[in-house]
Amino acid sequence: MxxxxxxxxxxxxxxxxxxxxxxxxxxxxxxxxxxxxxxxxxxxxxxxxxxxxxxxxxxxxxxxxxxxxxxxxxxxxxxxxxxxxxxxxxxxxxxxxxxxxxxxxxxxxxxxxxxxxxxxxxxxxxxxxxxxxxxxxxxxxxxxxxxxxxxxxxxxxxxxxxxxxxxxxRIYTCVIPRDLHYIRERARRRGDKSVSALVAFLGRALNITPVIFGQGAEGQPVAKTRSFEVAVEKVINYAIGRVEAGLLTPYVSLSCGLSWPEIEELPGINRLRDACERQGVELLLSQMGITSSIYLGPGSVCLALGAERHHFNDFQ
Structure with a gap:
């Protein structure tokens, strides 16, 4: 068959x-x-x-x-x-x-x-x-x-x-949007009210980069950082901690709306690779496609893994 x-x-x-x-x-x-x-x-x-x-x-x-x-x-x-x-x-x-x-x-x-x-x-x-x-x-x-x-x-x-x-x-997803104003405008054109104008304003005015975490597409902000790099480090630390605690499937999926040289410069990316290798987990690292880049905005990052119920801050 x-x-x-x-x-x-x-x-x-x-x-x-x-x-x-x-x-x-x-x-x-x-x-x-x-x-x-x-x-x-x-x-x-x-x-x-x-x-x-x-x-x-x-x-x-x-x-x-x-x-x-x-x-x-x-x-x-x-x-x-x-x-x-x-x-x-x-x-x-x-x-x-x-x-x-x-x-x-x-x-x-x-x-x-x-x-x-x-x-x-x-x-x-x-x-x-x-x-x-x-x-x-x-x-x-x-x-x-x-x-x-x-x-x-x-x-x-x-x-x-x-x-x-x-x-x-049982899939948990972390999203780091690079530009909240872009996200809000895209959502507005779709009629999607999941990103508030207030959050978009704060992100633009105060240079806040959030980490959005949850099961599937339904996520909530779990961290607000002053730089993209700090947000990435938080997500990488979470992924490494969760990998070491055990996953329900031996994969971590990470897609980035960046050029490949920029992806290789992400803070902690090699630490994540090493942690996955030690635990027999395959890191599915990819460049974000056209559709996902349009949706989230260029420069954004999306990570997913399968695990038992937990919270993002359990692994910080």
């Missing part, structure tokens, strides 16, 4: 990891200064965007989910004849229409897939499941890595779905 894992381009993972495991990336449309781009999380295109400055503030940038019809066509062309079972994990439905549109596409695919498989000479039935990851960016990446490890165990389809959906509630 051939099982395929689909993620969308809001999912941040290292390119080599995605290539090694043959992950299919569902694209997202990005519109920057009235120019439309298709974000497939291609590393070359992403690097071009960073170098061009199109992801910097001052440019009008928006993202839009593919329609149900576009996703249907992709699934029919690229998925139904290649796999017998497909799992599609999307960015949290509270932040995007991708889950809704992918679910609608799945329903039409399941009604029409037989003709495509017959034409390709592929025997047997096809099944598909769309799962709301309840995560953003690095959190999506962590869930995808954990799902791949579950696939290696040969679980039944129902058991696999149960394990994946249960694990989504």
């Amino acid at each position: 051939r099982v395929g894992l689909i993620v969308d381009s809001a999912c941040d993972l290292p390119y080599e990891f995605r290539r090694k495991h043959d992950l299919f990336v569902l694209p997202i449309t990005a519109t920057i200064d009235h120019q439309t781009y298709i974000d497939e999380h291609d590393p070359v295109r992403t690097q071009e965007f960073y170098q061009s400055g199109l992801l910097q503030k001052g440019h009008h940038a928006e993202t839009q989910a593919f329609t149900a019809e576009q996703i249907h066509d992709l699934f029919m062309e690229r998925i139904v004849s290649q796999f017998d079972v497909a799992i599609c994990e999307t960015v949290t439905r509270s932040r995007s229409l991708i889950y809704q549109n992918a679910s609608a596409a799945m329903n039409t695919v399941m009604a029409q897939y037989r003709e495509v498989r017959d034409a390709a000479g592929v025997e047997g039935s096809f099944s598909m499941r769309v799962i709301d990851s309840k995560q953003i960016f690095a959190g999506q990446g962590l869930l995808a890595a954990h799902t791949l490890s579950l696939l290696d165990k040969g679980l039944s389809k129902n058991a696999l779905r149960h394990e994946v959906e249960s694990f989504t509630d």
Whole structure:
């Protein structure tokens, strides 16, 4: 039985990891200064965007989910004849229409897939499941890595779905937004009131860099620092402490809206690498994709790991 894992381009993972495991990336449309781009999380295109400055503030940038019809066509062309079972994990439905549109596409695919498989000479039935990851960016990446490890165990389809959906509630995410004003403006245009004007004002006027922590996409400020570097150190210290205390899956996912030289200069990054290596944990370090950079703003950082219930300050 051939099982395929689909993620969308809001999912941040290292390119080599995605290539090694043959992950299919569902694209997202990005519109920057009235120019439309298709974000497939291609590393070359992403690097071009960073170098061009199109992801910097001052440019009008928006993202839009593919329609149900576009996703249907992709699934029919690229998925139904290649796999017998497909799992599609999307960015949290509270932040995007991708889950809704992918679910609608799945329903039409399941009604029409037989003709495509017959034409390709592929025997047997096809099944598909769309799962709301309840995560953003690095959190999506962590869930995808954990799902791949579950696939290696040969679980039944129902058991696999149960394990994946249960694990989504055990992922903890840290976000360091570089520019709260950028975040507030993006949220305002989306109609998202989760970032208050007051917090954005304080961040801009007093140069406060917060650490936002929580399960999945629902986080709260747990630290307010006077510099990005101090915020990064707090998150790295948290991650090292949690790694040493034990994780529920042997991965830490870290995505950064920075150039690679800037990523390598992050305070504590080598200490985190060393801690992961000592504990047999793989650090999934990636450059934040176009979609996640537009959402959080360039220069932002997102870290995710899976663990038992705890608090951020337990590891400071």
